[in-house]
Amino acid sequence: MIGRYQCSCNTGYKSTEDRLSCIDIDECTILNGGCETTCTNSEGSYECSCRRGYALMPDQRSCTDIDECEESPDVCDGGQCTNIPGEFQCLCFDGYMASEDMKTCLDINECEIGAHNCARHATCTNTAGSFKCSCGPGWIGNGIVCTDLDECSNGTHQCNPNAECMNTMGSYRCMCKEGFAGDGFYCTDIDECAENVNLCENGHCLNIAGAYRCDCDMGFIVTPDGQACEDIDECTFADICVNGHCRNIPGLFRCVCQIGYELDQSGGNCTDVDECVDPTTCISGFCVNTPGSYICNCPPDFQLNPTGVGCVDTRSGNCYLDIRFRGDASESLDCSNEIGVGVSKASCCCSLGQGWGNPCEACPPLNSTGYKNLCPGGEGFRPNPITVIVEDIDECQELPGLCQGGVCINTFGSFQCDCPKGFALNEDTRVCEDVNECEKPGICGPGQCYNTIGNYTCICPPDYMQVNGGNNCMDMRRSLCYRNYYMENATCDGELTFNITKKMCCCSYNIGRAWNKPCERCPTPSTNEFAVLCGSERPGYQIDIYTGQVIDIDECHEIPGVCENGVCINHIGSFRCECPMGFVYNDKLLICEERVDSCGFVWISVWIRVD
Structure with missing residues (x-):
């Protein structure tokens, strides 16, 4: 139309009333779109679909049943598929079970639900539609029946x-x-030897694979199992401990020999003891060895002791210190100086006796056969007359004449004769005789010595005094002491500032060389003259007038002027001076003097007492 437009709609669309636009046609509202089951409208179109288990036919309108069993032969794995309108069902084989929707076959786990016949010692393993039995480790069989496997x-x-x-x-x-x-x-x-140190007692443990064995010590034998050591009874052996008795002890044996026999070096037999080799056997007799014993034959005048081990001369007689041969044809002796009465010959001749008996017979010479028979223990000993054991001779009791006038002290194998003071033993006569003390030089110093029985007396010159009971003379004179003496003109100098006795001046250590006025030279040390004055040949010592012993001179006490202004310290045989600060020692005057320095100043020392 002129001045306007109108729409011509595509299939599946229709024009609006004004024909100016197109809208979708919902085919499903018109006889369900011709679909047998389900109609689904869409923009500009529609679509038919079938229920589950059905498939759309080529006309895209009608539905036909799907045979799932044919399309998927394995859909009922483990069962038989059966098609039914719109679906299918599974009829399951043994060992399977249908699912709730009957669409699948599920495997039955016989092992889990216990629907198996496996043996107790077998393992059940589920398989598709079944199960398998396997005997466990250590068992053998088909799984239904299992028997133990002996590994x-x-x-x-x-x-x-x-x-x-x-x-x-x-x-x-x-x-x-x-x-x-x-x-x-x-x-x-296992190292048994290391774990148990007590194994193989009396032997050595040796470790071996899986065990140990013993290496036994001498005297032991290993047991049949090799693991212990047992003692060998050597006493069962032949020819063991001849002349003795065998005693078995662990590891060895001991022969207890009969009296008169001893073990040989092997320790396995007893041999005869030659008792005669022992010098203590058959003392003073002649020994004859016999099997297992001995015979002791005694010399003349000896007889066997009660125990039969030695010979003793049991006779008694007097003992004499001196003997003299008469010189006639009789060869008899004159014996004198009787020192014991009724003593045995051994007590006499084994001591200091020279003759014994009546008539007197000479003691056998030292080391002679007769002496050895009589005195087997040597000088100072004799055989006991009963036991023949050598014993000490008590000379003080049996031979009192050996210490006439003194005190006899018996000692082992000897004796000691102590004479009174003023007496000395005469070794020939065995008498304590008076000592002539006057024969000792200087015993009375400057005095005259007169001997008395057991003592002596000093007659002292003027200015001397008898001391020590008249046994010494003390010089009481005090005079000057000089440090120096000159031989060429018999002069002296170095006069000390104090007066002392000649003995203190001359005998003290490093004090004087001369004494008195006019000066008298001090005797030279180590001379007889020095020993007469001082009692000792060394300076610094003197004779103690009371004991007669040499003693130290205490110069610090006996010579008060020494070490003046200082400290005097006495030593055995000498002395020394210690001077205080400001003083020096004057070895000429033996004093401490004030020190004067080169400028003429005098050192002053101050003594402070600390309480």
Whole structure:
């Protein structure tokens, strides 16, 4: 039309009443669009669809049933597919069960629900539509019936070669053999020797694989099992301990020999003891050895002692110190100086006696055969007349004449004769005789000595005083002491500032060389003249007038002026001076003097007392 337009609509559309636009036609509202089942409208068209289980026919309008069993033969895996209108159902085989919608077959797990016939010792394994039975480890069979597998017999076990295999129901157990340690699968040797130090007593333990063995000490033998040592009873052997009795002891044996026999070097037999080799056998007699014993033959005048082990001279007689041969044809003796009465010859001749008996007979010479028979113990000893055991001779009791006038003290094998003061023993006469003390030089010093019985008396010159009971003279004179003496003109100097006795001046250590006025030279040390004055040949010592012993001179006490202004310290045989600060020692005057320095100043010393 002129001045207007109108629409010509496509298929599936229709024009509006004014024909100016096109709108969709809903074909489904008109006889369901011709669809047999479901019509679905769309813009400018529509579509037919079928229910589940049906398929659209080529006319795109009608529906036909789908045969799922034909399209998917395996849709009912484990069952038979049966098609029905619009769907299908599964009829399941044995071992399967249908799902709730009957569309699938589900495998039944017989193992899980217990719907199997596997043996107790078997393992159930589920399979598609069924199950499988397998005998467990250690068992053998078809799974329905299982019997125990003996791994130890068929060699399928894993035990260590040093272990024992023990079969158990369905399994086996490994245990290490004795002598090994471990879990049975791994076994290591046990060192029994290291773990138990008490093994193989009386032997040495040797470790071997799985055990140990004993290496036995001498005198022991290994037991049949090799693991212990047992004592060998040597007493069962022949020719053991001849002349004795065998006693078995662990590891060895002991022969207890009969009296008169002793073990030989092997220790296995007893041999005769030669008692005669022992010098104490058959003392003073002649010994003859016999098997297992001996015979003691005694010399003349001797007889066998009660126990038969020696010979003794049991005679008694007087003992004499001096003998003299008469010189006539009788060869008899004159014996004198009787020192014992009624004593045995051994007591006399084994001491200091020279003759014995009545008539008197000379004692045998020292070291002669007769002396050795009589005195087997040597001088000072004799055989006991009963036991023949050598014993000490008590000279003081049996031979009192050996210490006449003194005190006899018996000692082992000898004796001691102590004479009173002023007496000395005469070794020839055995008498304590007066000592002439006056024969000792200087015993009275400057005095005259007169001997008395057991003592002496000193007659002292003027200015001397008798001391020590008249046994010494003390010079009481005091005079000047000089440090120096000159031989060429008999003069002296170095006069000390104090007066002392000649003995203190001349005998003290480093004091004087001359004494008195006019000066008298002091005697030279180590001379007889010095010893007469001082009692000693060394300066610094003097004779103690009371004991007669040499003693130290205490110069600090006896000579008060020494070490003036200082400290005097006495030493054995000498002395020394210590001067205070500001003083020096004057070895000429033996005093401490104030020190004067080169400028003429005098050092002043102050003594402070600290309480």
